[in-house]
Amino acid sequence: MKKFSIVLSVGLLILAAAGAQGPAESATAREVTGMLRQFLIDAARNDRAGFEKFFADDVIYTRAVGVVISKADILKSLDTDKPPADSKTTYSAEDVTVHEYGDTAVVAFRLLAVTAQNESKVGMANTESESYRNTGTFLRRNGKWQVVAWQATKITESGATE
Numbered sequence: 422m423k424k425f426s427i428v429l430s431v432g433l434l435i436l437a438a439a440g441a442q443g444p445a446e447s448a449t450a451r452e453v454t455g456m457l458r459q460f461l462i463d464a465a466r467n468d469r470a471g472f473e474k475f476f477a478d479d480v481i482y483t484r485a486v487g488v489v490i491s492k493a494d495i496l497k498s499l500d501t502d503k504p505p506a507d508s509k510t511t512y513s514a515e516d517v518t519v520h521e522y523g524d525t526a527v528v529a530f531r532l533l534a535v536t537a538q539n540e541s542k543v544g545m546a547n548t549e550s551e552s553y554r555n556t557g558t559f560l561r562r563n564g565k566w567q568v569v570a571w572q573a574t575k576i577t578e579s580g581a582t583e
Contacts, residue, residue: 450519453526453559453566461512461532469499477560477567485553485575507539524561529554531576552576 446454456475463471476482476492483489490498504510517530532553558570 447519447521449521449526453519453528454514454517456559456566457514457517457528457530457557461514465509465511467499467503469496472496472499475568476571477562477569480567480569480571482571483573485573504536505538508536510534510536526559526561526566527556528559529556531555532573 460471460475462468463475472495476495478492480492480495481489482491482495511534513533513535514530515533517528520527532555533550534553535548535550538547552575554574554576556572557568559566560569
């Protein structure tokens with residue numbers, strides 16, 4: 422009986438240690454998170470091919486200001502909403518959560534956008550940052566993941582602590 426108790430205790434310790442590490446990230450979670458991180462690099466470069474690959478043709482995108490746009494609208498904005506040449510914006514995803522449902526994956530994360538202006542325009546380096554909560558729905562069609570729905574919500578200072 423004593424031997425059984427020792428084996429049981431060791432087994433419980435191993436299970437507790439495994440649980441403390443958290444669940445292993447699935448292949449789907451790794452893939453869509455990798456796609457998200459690559460897209461943020463592409464977005465900082467205004468890379469049209471990155472947008473084409475990331476968003477499905479039938480995507481429904483709700484911008485932070487509440488306007489719903491299509492993929493055609495997104496691609497058109499790449500031509501009309503070019504960032505100033507003297508500034509550079511980088512994007513990062515934090516607190517990424519992925520929920521899988523077969524050929525569908527829902528991703529939620531906090532987006533941090535940091536824009537740095539060149540010293541020549543303002544006489545000194547100027548950096549601004551904005552945060553957004555984003556939720557995206559990825560669908561796997563013909564073995565390829567793409568975003569079919571996206572929602573962005575700007576985090577205001579008062580909302581950052583709530």
